[in-house]
Amino acid sequence: MADDISFRSFFMAGFECSSHRRPDGLRLDLIRATGHDQHALQDYLSCADLGLRTVRDGLRWHLVEAAPGRYDWSSWTPMLEAAGQAGVEVIWDFLHYGTPDHLDQGGDGFIDAYARFAAEAVRVHRAVTGRAPFVCPINEISFFTWAVRTGYFQPAGPDEAGWFKRRLVGAAIAGAAAMRAVDPECRFIWAEPLIHVLPQRSRAEEGEAAEQARQGQFEAFDMLIGRSAPELGGNPAFVDAIGLNFYPDNQWYFGGSTIPLGHHDYRPLADMLAEVFERYGKPLLISETMAEGSARSAWLHYVCSEVREAMALGVPVRGICLYPVTSYPGWDNMRHAEVGLFSTPHSDGKRRVHLSLADELARQRALFDGLR
Secondary structure (H helix, E strand, C coil): CCCCCCCCCCEEEECCCCCCECCCCCECCHHHHCCCCCCHHHHHHHHHHCCCCEEEEECCHHHHCCECCECCCCCCHHHHHHHHHHCCEEEEECCCCCCCCCCCCCCCCHHHHHHHHHHHHHHHHHHHHCCCCEEECCCCHHHHHHHHHHCCCCCCCCCCCCHHHHHHHHHHHHHHHHHHHHCCCCEEEEEEECCEEECCCCCHHHHHHHHHHHHHHHHHHHHHCCCCCHHHCCCHHHCCEEEEECCCCCEEECCCCECCCCCCCCCCHHHHHHHHHHHHCCCEEEEEECCEHHHHHHHHHHHHHHHHHHHHCCCCEEEEEECCCECEECCCCCCEECECCECCCCCCCCCCECHHHHHHHHHHHHHHHCCC
């Protein structure tokens, strides 16, 4: 297996940091909307108190580079300092969907602009913390591509199958190379959706299309390591860990409904993890997982049980990230989404802990500690 990777804690917390524009033009900024920008230190301390000493968080490129080539890091350096003060390590998303308004994602300058931004961010991280960062260079290339192609995000570039995915991978590879040139100790974690797709039983002829859709989850990874589209410059050295985002609705019938947990067509998560490891031979990370409302504790129980099963089969899973770890306003309509361990800040500035999920987390931490 390739060089291993380890984190400060097996269980992690992820802060929703999407900052894209919706099709109606509204800019989302979930770091601000959840109050995380004002409460970063307390948020990190609260995570550490519950044993979550590794977190996922994000930069807001649209704030850092509001004008072309001019960087203002004031939205990020306080978060770097807060993480150091709280004693947590951070996996930083450098592009969580949102790009600056002056930049055309389909234009000629996009890839170079991203590489310059990423390199400068690495310099700042080293200057502030004295360490190289853990980086998720571009979050969910597969979902990002789907969202642009379907109009869920604002469009970019020609309407050609696969064009934008190749563009994002090209930017990711150029950024990784630029970051390593600045600081060779950078470690890269890539987060992509983990899915399962089956044909509807009444439409057996859809089997090939369903499998093609399922295989699509591997396209970005294959390009990043150079297994496909080698002209983009992919290399296994750019992938230190494979992050997999897995939610309750990540299994569905092609062109149909979600496959519910417990249904005989529902594929065990352990099997899905084993397939990814067999394909790539890289350490894995559940980089996002969470359910909403009263389903939170039961979902964490299921995911953890399946991860232990995968580990018993020899799959090197290095962590599970509760994402999002705080409640947040929904992308589409700003509805209040009750997820994660923590509420939005109350009038006293403090978040409330979801006790049932905290109890389940404590039980699961004890079970995983017993495996070491």
